[in-house]
Amino acid sequence: MYRMNFTIKKMKGSVFIFINQNNLSQIMKPMESPTLDENYDLYFGPTHPGSGNFGVKLRVDGEKIVSARADPGYLHRGFEKLMEYRTPIQNSVLSDRLCVLEPLNWNLLHAEAVEELMDIEVPERAKYMRVIMAELSRIQSHIIWYGVFSKAIGFDTGFKIAFGYRDYILDLFEMITGGRVYPTGYICPGGVRRDFTEGTERKIIDVLEDLEDMIRMEEVDYPTLLGRTKGIGVLSPKEAIRYGATGPVLRGSGIKKDVRKEEPYEVYDRLDFKIPTRKEGDARARYVIGIEEIRESRWIIKQALDDLSESDFINKDHQKPNVNKEMPKDEVYVRNEVSRGEGAMYMIGDGEKTPYRVKIRGPDFLHMIPLLEHMLEGVEIADVPAVYWSLNVCPADMDR
Amino acid sequence: MRSKEEHLLDRIREKFDIDGNIQRKRRIWIKIDKDELLELCGCLKKKGFIHLSAISVTDWPDDNVFEVTYHIWSYDDKILITLKAKLDRENPTIESVTNIWQENAQIHERELHELFGVEFENNTDLEPLFLEDWSGPPPFRKDFNWREYVQDEFYDKENERERVYFY
Numbered sequence: 001m002y003r004m005n006f007t008i009k010k011m012k013g014s015v016f017i018f019i020n021q022n023n024l025s026q027i028m029k030p031m032e033s034p035t036l037d038e039n040y041d042l043y044f045g046p047t048h049p050g051s052g053n054f055g056v057k058l059r060v061d062g063e064k065i066v067s068a069r070a071d072p073g074y075l076h077r078g079f080e081k082l083m084e085y086r087t088p089i090q091n092s093v094l095s096d097r098l099c100v101l102e103p104l105n106w107n108l109l110h111a112e113a114v115e116e117l118m119d120i121e122v123p124e125r126a127k128y129m130r131v132i133m134a135e136l137s138r139i140q141s142h143i144i145w146y147g148v149f150s151k152a153i154g155f156d157t158g159f160k161i162a163f164g165y166r167d168y169i170l171d172l173f174e175m176i177t178g179g180r181v182y183p184t185g186y187i188c189p190g191g192v193r194r195d196f197t198e199g200t201e202r203k204i205i206d207v208l209e210d211l212e213d214m215i216r217m218e219e220v221d222y223p224t225l226l227g228r229t230k231g232i233g234v235l236s237p238k239e240a241i242r243y244g245a246t247g248p249v250l251r252g253s254g255i256k257k258d259v260r261k262e263e264p265y266e267v268y269d270r271l272d273f274k275i276p277t278r279k280e281g282d283a284r285a286r287y288v289i290g291i292e293e294i295r296e297s298r299w300i301i302k303q304a305l306d307d308l309s310e311s312d313f314i315n316k317d318h319q320k321p322n323v324n325k326e327m328p329k330d331e332v333y334v335r336n337e338v339s340r341g342e343g344a345m346y347m348i349g350d351g352e353k354t355p356y357r358v359k360i361r362g363p364d365f366l367h368m369i370p371l372l373e374h375m376l377e378g379v380e381i382a383d384v385p386a387v388y389w390s391l392n393v394c395p396a397d398m399d400r
Numbered sequence: 401m402r403s404k405e406e407h408l409l410d411r412i413r414e415k416f417d418i419d420g421n422i423q424r425k426r427r428i429w430i431k432i433d434k435d436e437l438l439e440l441c442g443c444l445k446k447k448g449f450i451h452l453s454a455i456s457v458t459d460w461p462d463d464n465v466f467e468v469t470y471h472i473w474s475y476d477d478k479i480l481i482t483l484k485a486k487l488d489r490e491n492p493t494i495e496s497v498t499n500i501w502q503e504n505a506q507i508h509e510r511e512l513h514e515l516f517g518v519e520f521e522n523n524t525d526l527e528p529l530f531l532e533d534w535s536g537p538p539p540f541r542k543d544f545n546w547r548e549y550v551q552d553e554f555y556d557k558e559n560e561r562e563r564v565y566f567y
Contacts, residue, residue, distance in 0.1 A: 073530035081540055241450055244504035262478050263426055333427065333471055333482060335453070346456050346471065359456035361471075365511075369529075370503040399530060 039066055044384055046074050051388070054368065054395040060381060068376035070369045075399040083358040088114045089323040091355070092185035098360065099397040100181065101144050104137035104173075105338040106397070107187035112265060113334040113345040114189040117327055117355075120318055125311040126191035127266045128304045132204070133176070133187060134266075135297040135304070139211065140169045141339040142290040142297075145392045146218055149287050152385035153228040158218070165214040168207045176200060189323075191314030201305055208298045218291050229284040233375050233387035236281060243374060244366035247341025248293065248392055252286035254279040259337035271303050283390035290392065293339075324353050340364055340392050362397030369398070404477060408447075416440055426479050434468075434485040434494050441470070441483070441500050448476040452501040455508035457516040459542045464489045466518060470497065487518065496523035515540040 006019045042058045045051030055071035079098060083091045088110075095110035096103035108130055115122060122130075143166045150158025170180045176196060177183035186193050235245070240253040250257055256277045260268045276292035278285035318325075327349030335344045341363025350356035368391070375387050405422045412418060412430065416439075419431040432440055453471040460467060470483040487494055497505045499522070507529075509520040514529050517538035528534065537544050555562040 073532060076530040078539065078546075081546065242502050242504065244452060244501075246451075257475055262475075331429075332423075333453075333480060335473075335480070342453065344453055344471070346454065346469065348458060357456075357458045359454060359469075361454040366504060366507065370507050374503070 042381070044388070046071070051385075052393065052395045054393070054398070056372065056376065056384075056388075058376065058381070058384070063380050063382075065376050065379055065381065065384070068373045070373055072369060072395070072399055075395050077400070079400045080358050080360055083355060085354060087324050087353050088118075088189050088327075088355070089185070089320070091358075092188040094185075096182045096185060097396065098362070098400065099338070099340070099394045101394050101396075102137045102141040102339050103182050104133045104177075104187060105141075105336065106343065107183060107185060108134050108266075109334060109336040109338065109343050109345050111187050111189045112336065113332055113347045113358075114327075116332045116334055117330055117347050117349050118189070118325065119328075120190050121315055122191055123312040123315060124309055126313050126315075128308045129192050129196065129313060130187055131266050131268065131271070131304045132301050132308075133183075133192070135301050136169055136172060136204070138339040139294050139297045140166055140173075142294050142392075143169070143214070145290050145339075145389070146287060149386075149389040150225070152389045153225070155222065155224045155228070157222075158225065161214060161217050165211060168210055172200075172204060172207055175203065188314075190318030191312070193314070195313040201308070204301065204305065208301060211294065211298060215291060215294055226284065228383075228386055229287065229390070230282060232283045232383050233379065233390055234280070234282045235371075235375060239374070240281075243371040245341070245371055246363050246366075247337065247339070248286055248289045249341065249367055249371070251275065251277045252289050253281040259335050259342055263335060265334075265336060267304070267307075270307070271300050273297075273300050283386050286390045286392070326351055326353055327355060338363065338397075340394060340397070341367065343397070360397075360400050362394075362400060364391075364394050364398040365400075367391045367398075368393050368395070405479060408477070408479065408481075412440070412443075415443070428479060428481045429484070430481060431484045431486075434487060437470075437483065437485050438495050438497065438500075441472075441497050444472060444481065445500050447474070449474045449481060451475060452497075452504045452508070453480065455497075455505065455512060457512045457518055457540075459489075459516065459540070461489065461542050466492045466516065468494055468512075468518065492517065493519040493521055496520040498523050514538070517541065 006017050009016045039059055039061045042060045043055060044058055045055035046053055053074040057069045057071055059066040079094060082094060092107060092110055095106045098106040143162045147159045147162030173183060174180045177186040235253050237253045237255050240250050240255060254277060256275050258275045261275060273296045276289045278289055329349060329351050331348040333344060333346045335342055343363060344361035346359035347355050348357045376384060379387055405428055409420050409428055416436055421429055423429055449472040451473040453473050456469045458467040466487040466489055468485050468487060471480060473480050496509055506523060509523050510526055511529050512518050513520060513526045514531060515538055536549060539546060551565060555565045557563060557566050
């Protein structure tokens with residue numbers, strides 16, 4: 001670093017450096033600090049605890065983000081290709097993995113696509129059971145959303161409330177499907193894999209009552225939560241449409257659209273529920289919608305439980321072992337409201353037992369790449385997790 | 401009483417040379433020439449089909465074509481139209497729809513460019529998305545044998561523990 005003559009001597013355990021007197025000022029002069037007016041790159045993820053299996057490359061100027069570039073692919077498993085090699089009953093197990101946080105909704109979507117393609121009738125009871133399971137899955141997913149969102153902005157209490165209550169629903173899943181997180185294709189083409197056991201209805205109602213306490217706690221406007229979320233990551237309705245936002249993100253910007261109402265599937269047209277909407281379009285508006293949707297889903301489940309009739313839980317012609325049937329030469333496009341937004345599946349049959357092509361449309365493909373890149377522009381570094389988690393992200397259904 | 405779907409399909413037929421059918425309520429499937437596609441997309445966007453649900457590509461190696469499908473949804477009419485255009489498999493190029501559905505279309509096209517090798521003209525950003533350092537052929541094409549690829553790339557026949565993967 002310095003060009004000068006010096007001598008080093010060791011005396012009594014210390015090291016002495018002798019230099020010329022003229023060079024002293026050079027050493028004592030403070031070092032120049034590196035210039036901070038230049039932009040630099042900052043990575044958020046993929047190993048950041050608050051990012052999931054996903055990374056964003058941020059171009060930063062001081063504390064402000066100039067531009068962002070999403071770096072997806074850490075969970076790319078190529079499900080669309082894998083499904084071309086498997087029969088529908090195998091694919092229904094695969095469809096769990098489309099989103100770790102809401103596997104039952106994706107189960108349902110896959111089952112509906114196969115049913116429409118192969119013209120399979122679903123018994124009445126199975127339809128109600130599917131709605132109950134899908135809504136439980138939605139509640140559970142929204143609870144995780146609230147939890148990780150709280151954690152991301154440094155509000156640990158919210159995280160603990162959420163994950164504590166989520167376990168009650170996981171207990172229900174274990175009781176009904178056999179798996180706590182992954183139901184291993186519980187909702188399969190033709191109906192559901194097994195019937196509710198004795199006392200399941202009672203237990204579901206008990207869990208829903210417990211959730212009331214959680215919702216009350218989540219609805220409190222904690223100052224930490226408000227300060228970190230109000231006015232952060234504002235998305236206008238026009239931009240929301242332009243970037244292809246759906247689900248809670250779209251409704252958080254004041255556009256009242258929900259596939260369950262627009263294009264009712266299963267028995268949603270017989271059930272009464274509201275679509276929570278907010279005008280603000282900021283991070284707070286979006287997570288408040290999540291909490292309100294938990295309340296609506298509870299109400300949906302209660303109605304479905306009341307209407308649950310006695311009949312088969314699966315179409316007997318399509319129950320195991322009569323499952324490997326040829327798919328007709330046809331194509332379908334099925335849309336569902338998964339908890340993150342619009343999920344869709346495009347399935348083509350070609351007279352074989354496996355689908356010829358499956359295209360999966362995950363809502364987070366648009367939320368996490370173009371929309372996130374756009375919304376991160378101009379925010380502070382500290383607000384990145386707040387914006388990121390307010391979009392209710394799931395890297396699994398983006399990468400597929 | 402004619403349905404909304406029939407009415408819409410007739411109005412499209414007046415202007416464009418298409419092969420369309422109504423599959424069921426809320427579903428219209430339209431086959432169109434790729435040269436006319438952009439114009440039809442522009443018209444539909446103006447009619448209220450503002451939400452591009454997905455773009456997809458299907459590989460038909462026997463017919464030597466790629467089929468690009470656009471699934472577009474109208475929030476007002478509550479109808480989903482699927483537009484299908486055929487491309488030559490040897491030279492798969494098609495005009496991009498980024499001028500119509502902007503960033504939404506852009507990211508779908510970027511994905512399909514990577515997975516199927518379809519060229520979208522006038523799309524400014526077609527960089528690799530999911531795959532890292534990928535040198536093989538576009539992996540979602542039907543003639544790409546991924547089992548063979550994985551064997552060749554990642555397993556060693558001489559290795560005693562990996563020999564089981566060769567059958």
